[in-house]
Amino acid sequence: AAAAGGLDGLRALVAATASVPLDSVTPESRLSSDLGLDSLARIELLGVIEEELGTFVDDAALDPEATVSELNAMVEAARDVKRETGIFGWPLNPFVRAIGLGIQELVMVPFVAAFYRVRIRGEHHLKGLEGPVIFAPNHHLHSDNMIILTHLPLAWRWRLSVAAAADDIFGNRLRGLGAAVIGNAFPLAREGAIRRSLELLGARLDRDFSVLIFPEGELTVGGPMKPFKAGAGLIAVEGATPVVPMKVRINRLSWVDRQGPGSSLRGDVEIVFGEPLYFASGTDASAATDRLEDAVAAL
Incomplete structure (x- = not known):
């Protein structure tokens, strides 16, 4: 059900990670300059997206100044991407x-x-x-x-x-x-x-x-x-x-x-x-x- 949240569901995850009101997260909000998400917070956000939406987004592909709308497009494009797993143990x-x-x-x-x-x-x-x-x-x-x-x-x-x-x-x-x-x-x-x-x-x-x-x-x-x-x-x-x-x-x-x-x-x-x-x-x-x-x- 979480995966069907679309842009609004993603906005909620971004707001929770950035500790800001949901209304302040618009599709045009930039992750770093507008919402204050530093490198650590962006990695945390991608982890939450993977956990809640079941989608892996490569952190190397995420521009710090990407907008919420651009991140949503990345999430949609990555729905069927298989990620590397295991711990090289x-x-x-x-x-x-x-x-x-x-x-x-x-x-x-x-x-x-x-x-x-x-x-x-x-x-x-x-x-x-x-x-x-x-x-x-x-x-x-x-x-x-x-x-x-x-x-x-x-x-x-x-x-x-x-x-x-x-x-x-x-x-x-x-x-x-x-x-x-x-x-x-x-x-x-x-x-x-x-x-x-x-x-x-x-x-x-x-x-x-x-x-x-x-x-x-x-x-x-x-x-x-x-x-x-x-x-x-x-x-x-x-x-x-x-x-x-x-x-x-x-x-x-x-x-x-x-x-x-x-x-x-x-x-x-x-x-x-x-x-x-x-x-x-x-x-x-x-x-x-x-x-x-x-x-x-x-x-």
């Missing part, structure tokens, strides 16, 4: 995790030890934390993922998932398979449709797996740190769990990351853990992104 299997940790210990630990001297700072910030958490480091080395994985305490590693670029790591089937087995990785959209990524991330947090995510969204060997992706704050707020800022501080690059001046056979880095951040429900996503970026930059 096979890497969470304890047998797969045991294989992954075995590879980390037998291959990655010796590799990192050969090419990097690694020191840990701020590990006391992890004490007393009851997982899961979101780890948010900078991304300035080809091998920083390996360095972090091999230097987190084993208890954290056992229940850790890595958010890997859907278009890069998981764009290649073999690389995606390797990342899923070794690092318990799952695909994360760097741009556009983030709702599916939030579902996969949430499924891991719900199962008490912490998540490692690189908020810059891309690698810059040696730095400097790039602005964090807007989705980082959205993930921090929606995750509803402590966020641990991290920095891989580079004292000297290894030639495995960059050949030439300033590098040597064996590099020298520090992994710095910051004080956990907590984001209240409803926190503005852009403000959360800025706060997280400032926390990582300050380490």
Whole structure:
């Protein structure tokens, strides 16, 4: 019955999500500028539409300045669209995790030890934390993922998932398979449709797996740190769990990351853990992104 609501039914859902009177939601109302729906609220709205109307609308296709009428047209056009389901859960299997940790210990630990001297700072910030958490480091080395994985305490590693670029790591089937087995990785959209990524991330947090995510969204060997992706704050707020800022501080690059001046056979880095951040429900996503970026930059 809800699916037959048409434009009026959609207006009611928009009004409820935006916490505004129904009369103020017209077909010409723009979601962002007129109704104040930020990125988090728009994702919430699409979730309500899917739940109440049984229709999946891709958040990547929704312009922030779309009108209610335009959104209604998208809902009508998407009636028969099939969405991707499931939680990409096979890497969470304890047998797969045991294989992954075995590879980390037998291959990655010796590799990192050969090419990097690694020191840990701020590990006391992890004490007393009851997982899961979101780890948010900078991304300035080809091998920083390996360095972090091999230097987190084993208890954290056992229940850790890595958010890997859907278009890069998981764009290649073999690389995606390797990342899923070794690092318990799952695909994360760097741009556009983030709702599916939030579902996969949430499924891991719900199962008490912490998540490692690189908020810059891309690698810059040696730095400097790039602005964090807007989705980082959205993930921090929606995750509803402590966020641990991290920095891989580079004292000297290894030639495995960059050949030439300033590098040597064996590099020298520090992994710095910051004080956990907590984001209240409803926190503005852009403000959360800025706060997280400032926390990582300050380490």
